[in-house]
Amino acid sequence: MTGDGTAVVHAGLPEPVPGRPFLPNPAFGAPYHLDPVAGPQAGVDGYGRTDNATWRALETAIGSLEGAECVTFASGMAAVSAVLLSVLRPGDTVVVPADGYYKTRAFASSHLAERGVTVLEAPTVGPYPALDAVRLLLVETPANPGLDVCDIAELAARVHAGGGLVAVDNTTATPLGQRPLDLGADFSVASGTKALTGHSDILLGYVCTRDPERAAALTAWRGATGAVVGPFEAWLAHRSLGTLDLRLARQSANAAAVAEVLAAHPAVLSVRWPGRPEDPAYEVASRQMRRIPGVVTFTVADRAAAERFLEASELVFAATSFGGLHTSADRRAQWGDATPEGLIRFSCGVEDTEDLVADVRRALDAIKG
Template identity: 55%
Template sequence: MTDALDRRLARLSHLRREALSPGDPVALPIVPASMYHLPGDPAGVRQYGRFANPTTEGLEDALGHLEEAAVVALPSGMAAIAALFYGLLATGDRVLLPSDGYYTTRRLAERFLAPMGVACDTRPTAAFLDGGFDGYRLVLAETPANPGLDLCDIAAVAEAAHAAGALLAVDNTTMTPLGQRPLDLGADLVVASDTKALNGHSDALYGHVAARDGALIDRLRDWRTLAGAVPGPFEGWQVHRGLETLEVRFARMCATAEALAPRLAAHPAVTALRYPGLPQDPGHALAGRQMRCYGFLIGLTLASRRAADAFIERCTLIQPATSFGGVHSSAERRARWGDAVPEGFVRLSVGCEPAEALWAALEAALDPLAA
């Protein structure tokens, strides 16, 4: 039976049709405008490029269609995080962040929120419920956490956070709206780096925040307009183009990751492996309850820093690069950025290559390390 999300995905590439007139372009146009024709009373029409852009609005409509929420587009994932911080927090507030999530979020809070009088605490994702949420204005969860792939129970965190009077935002970058639905599980806001799988082609920086509370969206839009944190129309067009193929790319990436994970776990060169789809993974049961699939990221640990670097450099179907979610498989040794992971930990982002060809390349790169 076709579920509600499948129906939304089917309609996604036809959204523009509903507003087209004969002769209009089917593809979303790029409108590189900073000024608009504005005689007389400016109320109710586009006024200036910092306030509005048709290309950005087209992408927000498409993202909102998938999220079933209003969306504010931002020029990067970190700009989306910044919108949460600066649009929703004030001096005297406290925010809770994952200690094992994306490190730049913590760095932003430590360097710029703390001097403004916003207290920042951290907690491991797997123990996110421990200690409760009393006194927090905003709780930001990241599940699966990047890069270690621990999970927290979104519904339980939402219930506890709301009981304590806190807002819950969930960074859903690793799963996209197709793999996980935080708003349906009780989160107030979703934040994501669309630079990753949603765009999928490693050629544009972008981010968004989604919420079903109009007051929250209004605050975030006001912050974006006043701060000037507006995304460019060309990047919006790129992300919109990527969004239209997200379903087929994401399905391929996740299916391949699910097939490769047990093979990688069994390889003698791999000392540990994290993937929520494995029955032995600590997050497997929770993943089955709150995720629609298990994702395309795999965390594998090799014997040493040297082994991890050699594996990445030797594999002919791995792009050595930071970030993830592209059509090409990529990997990096995350300890080089200071993440609290072993020196030999590799975050592998599975791409769209044929699964057996990718496995052959991975195996060829791992075999010498097991000798």
């Protein structure tokens, strides 16, 4: 058993060949030459929408971190929708997080309900509806943006008892922070756009499962819908995995320091970070998660206070994505998310902790002033 740092550096790499690069060169997404007599052959790339050597290398890498078979997609939403639409049929019931990523709820209510699927919503910490007749339970833990945490193993046992399936949105945690399949989930789904790749330069999603039939169904869905990741994006993602352990360590350390500053400042009304012993999610998170992510959520008085914070900061970029090298913050209500006007999701980057803490203090003092 290797450590996380070793695992991510070597994940999905081919055997070394003299004169070849450490990471395989990009494979371009275009039709490939076929054998003019034999035609398409098993194990040989035949068409750019259905197979690609660069995808396979990335999928091998992510799969090794999740302990499962991986299928990559063009974005996190493409990955989530692939799970929902490949599993659910008219008459089925799905439960989605009431406090998770708002676009997931919007997709379920607009596209699943009109196709005869009963869509129920439940907060991450519950209460949950009766789960014995649920075909699919989708949870996001830690939830985005509120950072509540649910007990995956307990929920999976309840859903499986009724013959249903469980999918966990693992975007915020990444596989180094949490392995949902080890806890009983059937699918681990994530946006690789965020902390997994961490450079704020690509769109990517993936689904991992330990059931070969479900993996095959997802692969077929991807090919049929064309929700494929670009080969160069896949190469960039694979390149980025090597620093995942180092990035998460600094981001988590920064989050721990920033959370304490926020909790002590009079301009802050509330702060959430599951790594704080005072946080409501601490007990479950400390038992279930391997490490706490670098995202902190806090609330100031109103929209004007949030805007003053963002304007006063010198190191914090206003951006809606998170998990990158650069610290960023997002006032979630501006997207129509059902959150307080002063709620800020704060994503710690890899800056020096002392510099980031000093910058946050200055920005908070500007609110108070």
